[in-house]
Amino acid sequence: MAMLETAAKPAARPQPAVQASEPDAKTGFRQFDLGKFHFQRDEYFVTVTWPTKQGPMQHRMSADAFLRALMRDVAWGFFYGLVNFDGMFGSRNLYGRVEFFAGRYNPAYHQAGLSYVEEFDSPIAMATCKAILKDWCNAGFDPFAAPEETGKTWAGTKSGDNLEAIERSRVATKRMPGLPGDSPLRDDLPVNRAFADVAQDEPVIEVEPGFEGKLHGFNLFKYLSRSDVTWNPSVTSVCRESLYCPTTEEYILPIIHGNDRVEWFIQLSDEIEWDVSDKETGKPRARVLMKAGDVAAMPADIRHQGFATKRSMLLVWENARMDLPQLYESGKLKPYPVEF
Amino acid sequence: MSQYTTVFGSLKQFEKGKLSIINDNPKYYCYSNVFEVASKSKPWEKVAVAKNFEYVIETIRAEGTSDWFTAGHDEFVVVLDGEVTVSFVELADASVPAGKDGTVKLSGAPSGRKMGRIHLKRGHQALLPKGAAYQFTAARPSVMIQQTIAGDLTVQKWAEICAH
Numbered sequence: 001m002a003m004l005e006t007a008a009k010p011a012a013r014p015q016p017a018v019q020a021s022e023p024d025a026k027t028g029f030r031q032f033d034l035g036k037f038h039f040q041r042d043e044y045f046v047t048v049t050w051p052t053k054q055g056p057m058q059h060r061m062s063a064d065a066f067l068r069a070l071m072r073d074v075a076w077g078f079f080y081g082l083v084n085f086d087g088m089f090g091s092r093n094l095y096g097r098v099e100f101f102a103g104r105y106n107p108a109y110h111q112a113g114l115s116y117v118e119e120f121d122s123p124i125a126m127a128t129c130k131a132i133l134k135d136w137c138n139a140g141f142d143p144f145a146a147p148e149e150t151g152k153t154w155a156g157t158k159s160g161d162n163l164e165a166i167e168r169s170r171v172a173t174k175r176m177p178g179l180p181g182d183s184p185l186r187d188d189l190p191v192n193r194a195f196a197d198v199a200q201d202e203p204v205i206e207v208e209p210g211f212e213g214k215l216h217g218f219n220l221f222k223y224l225s226r227s228d229v230t231w232n233p234s235v236t237s238v239c240r241e242s243l244y245c246p247t248t249e250e251y252i253l254p255i256i257h258g259n260d261r262v263e264w265f266i267q268l269s270d271e272i273e274w275d276v277s278d279k280e281t282g283k284p285r286a287r288v289l290m291k292a293g294d295v296a297a298m299p300a301d302i303r304h305q306g307f308a309t310k311r312s313m314l315l316v317w318e319n320a321r322m323d324l325p326q327l328y329e330s331g332k333l334k335p336y337p338v339e340f
Numbered sequence: 341m342s343q344y345t346t347v348f349g350s351l352k353q354f355e356k357g358k359l360s361i362i363n364d365n366p367k368y369y370c371y372s373n374v375f376e377v378a379s380k381s382k383p384w385e386k387v388a389v390a391k392n393f394e395y396v397i398e399t400i401r402a403e404g405t406s407d408w409f410t411a412g413h414d415e416f417v418v419v420l421d422g423e424v425t426v427s428f429v430e431l432a433d434a435s436v437p438a439g440k441d442g443t444v445k446l447s448g449a450p451s452g453r454k455m456g457r458i459h460l461k462r463g464h465q466a467l468l469p470k471g472a473a474y475q476f477t478a479a480r481p482s483v484m485i486q487q488t489i490a491g492d493l494t495v496q497k498w499a500e501i502c503a504h
Contacts, residue, residue, distance in 0.1 A: 175414065176467050194344045203464040207456040214469060215428060215456050220418055221463025236465065237416040239487050242395035244416070264390040266374065266397070266485065268420070270347050271357060276364075285364040289357035293349035293375040293420065295389045295397075296359070299368045310344060317487075319392040336368035338391055340498035 015124045018131045028158030030135045034128045035118040037100055041066075041136050043156050048089050050102045050116040057114055059088045059102060064143075064154040067136060068254035071143035071166060074129050075232055078122065080318065081325065082258025084303060087282055090255070091125075095322060098125045105258070105303075107281050133166045144168070144229035146250040146311065173235040178218045183235075185218055186226035194250065194311035195225035221268070224248050224313045231306075233316045241320040250311035258303040260325040262337045263318050267294045270312030276304045290314075300328040301335035348462065349375045350421040351401075351481055359503050371503040374399040374420060378483040380500075384476070386443065386486065387495045394441060396494055398486045402478035408446040409475070412436035415443065415468040415488040419460045422482020426466055428455035429473040436471075442491015446473060460484075 019033040032039040038049040038056075046066035048059045069085040076083070078093035088106050092099040101117045103109030137143060139160030140153035173183040191198065203217035220236060224246055231253050233245035249272055258279045265274075267290040276286040279301050288296050298304055306314075327333045349355070354375035359366055370390070377387050383403035390397040400417075402424045410431060417426070430452040436444050450473040458466045468474050468486075490496075 176416070176465075179467075195346055196344065197346050199461070199463065201461065203461070203466065204459040205456065206458075208454050210453070211428075211430070211455040214472075215458055215467070216469075217458045217460060217464055217466035219463055220465040237414075237467075237487055239395065239414055239416065239489065242392065242487060242489075244487055262392055264392065264397070266390070267357075268348070273357075284362045286362055286366075286369065287358075287360040288369065288371065289360070291349070291355050291357040291373075292347055293354050293373045294357050295370070295372045295374060297368065297370045297390065310346075317390055317392070317397060319395060321393075336365075336370075338367075338370050338496075338498050338502075340367060340502065340504075 013121065015121060015127065018124070018128050020131060020135070023158065026157070032128055032132050034100065034125060035120060036116070037102070037118065039132060046136075048102060052114045052116060054114065057102070057116075061086055061089070063136065064141075065254065067133065067141070067154060068143045070129055070133055072231060072255055074126065074133060074166075075144075075168075077126075079257070080263070081260030082279065082303065084256035084258055086256070093260070094119065095325075096122055098122050100125065105280060105282060130166075134161060134163065137162045137166055141165070143254075144232060146230050168229070171234045174238065176216060176218075176237050177223065179216050180213055186223050189226040189228055191225050192227065192248070192311060198222065198225040200225070220246065221313065224268070230311070243318045243320055245316040245318050247314055247316060248311055249306060249308040249314050251308065253306040256303045256305045259298055259300050261319060261321075261328060262300050262335070263298050263316060264337075265290060265296050265298065266315040266317065267292055268313035268315050270308070270310050272306045272308045272312055272314060274304050274306050276302050279303045297337050299335045299337075300324075300333070348420070349373075351375055351379055351483055367502065367504045369503070370498060372501040374485060375483060377501050385495055386493050387497065387501065388490065389485070389501065391490065391496070394489050396488060396490045398488060398494060400484050400486055402476055402482040402484055403480075404478065406476040408448070408450055408473050409443050410435050410446060410471065410473045411443050411468065411488065411491075412438075412440060412470060413489060414470050415486060416465060417460070417468060417484045417486045418465045419462055419482060419484045421462060422478060422480055424460045424476050424478045424482050424484055426458045426460065426468070427475045427477070428457070429453065430455050431471060431473050434471075435473070440491070441489035443486075443488055443493050444491065445493060
């Protein structure tokens with residue numbers, strides 16, 4: 001997760017139990033409730049239901065797209081700002097609490113009064129999301145993996161599970177991976193098939209006596225080449241609230257990320273194309289094709305989704321200041337980073 | 341299984357992508373390319389290519405031997421092209437005034453104990469630890485990015501480097 005350890009402050013009050021049905025007789029999958037949201041999956045689809053003045057409204061997503069998005073929401077602790085699973089459903093991080101919404105950022109539904117938003121303590125929302133992943137990910141399906149790696153194992157009726165994939169331990173970096181007491185390097189992971197040509201040498205560090213452990217370097221590209229997940233930033237350097245959060249990207253960013261602060265991208269290898277649209281309305285604003293060495297800001301009032309044919313290395317740069325969402329929403333800060 | 345070729349950029353060979361505006365101001369995206377910026381920079385010029393309040397990412401054209409620097413906070417460099425060696429010296433006294441952020445140039449070679457050196461190649465990242473003095477050397481033009489806080493040495497020339 002690309003946040004400082006102090007970022008999320010879960011509520012201390014007792015949490016209700018996850019609301020889950022018995023396994024469905026036909027599909028084997030359980031159904032789940034979170035507040036007035038109802039979640040159901042079948043062989044191909046996830047159906048989200050919410051109340052409206054016209055009665056229950058339903059939205060359907062392909063189960064693999066839903067599970068890939070849900071996996072990121074869980075792994076990122078609801079991330080910064082909006083995690084749009086698609087143009088209809090998603091979550092908004094309130095840092096300690098979280099909103100789930102349906103249609104809120106879809107102008108047609110919202111203006112027709114058919115959207116719905118409900119706020120939860122983060123722990124019960126997180127517990128429900130994890131329970132859904134646990135029940136709905138079949139054996140062999142890794143929602144973090146590229147499609148070429150995990151295939152169509154997501155489809156069909158319930159068939160086992162993949163707890164190892166969905167319960168990867170969270171990597172928390174305090175300063176830089178590999179330092180004593182800090183997050184580990186990835187020497188025990190294999191090089192991903194798409195990065196077989198990436199050099200695996202390490203910096204040569206010559207330390208004078210008495211300064212052991214004071215100097216540190218590592219091969220960031222090697223570290224990234226061994227990432228076993230896609231679209232999942234992890235922190236590799238911390239300069240106060242400034243976080244380098246590099247990640248490897250292949251296929252489609254499973255969510256449409258709505259910023260609550262400015263974030264920056266530096267393309268380290270290969271290329272990614274970004275669709276950028278308005279955070280509130282979803283209307284297209286720009287497309288950014290980023291090739292190796294390109295730098296671009298993602299303003300605080302946009303949503304974006306990336307596409308990468310070949311697995312690539314992307315440096316995501318975040319500012320972990322916790323007052324930024326309020327400052328941007330109140331208009332005290334302009335949504336772009338630099339005046340020129 | 342497909343064979344893949346990973347494409348990195350370099351001073352000698354880089355290809356920019358494209359910012360296509362549909363309904364927005366191109367300046368909001370501060371779109372640039374570190375290799376293009378470095379190709380037009382003086383050696384060791386610290387050109388901000390990303391800024392988030394006080395925090396910056398600077399592109400540095402590494403060429404020859406730099407001055408000695410330090411900072412009152414951790415900084416980090418990643419080499420994106422070429423090879424760079426970083427020499428470290430323990431500072432005998434506080435060379436950064438309290439509250440001063442960003443990279444600080446020292447007036448000359450520091451007199452403290454030598455801490456060691458790190459030899460960096462493409463893709464390598466090094467910690468420039470708070471309070472240590474450091475100096476870069478690069479036998480041929482190289483490119484690195486530095487994660488730091490905007491300081492006296494940070495060059496901001498957004499109109500020159502960004503698409504607009």
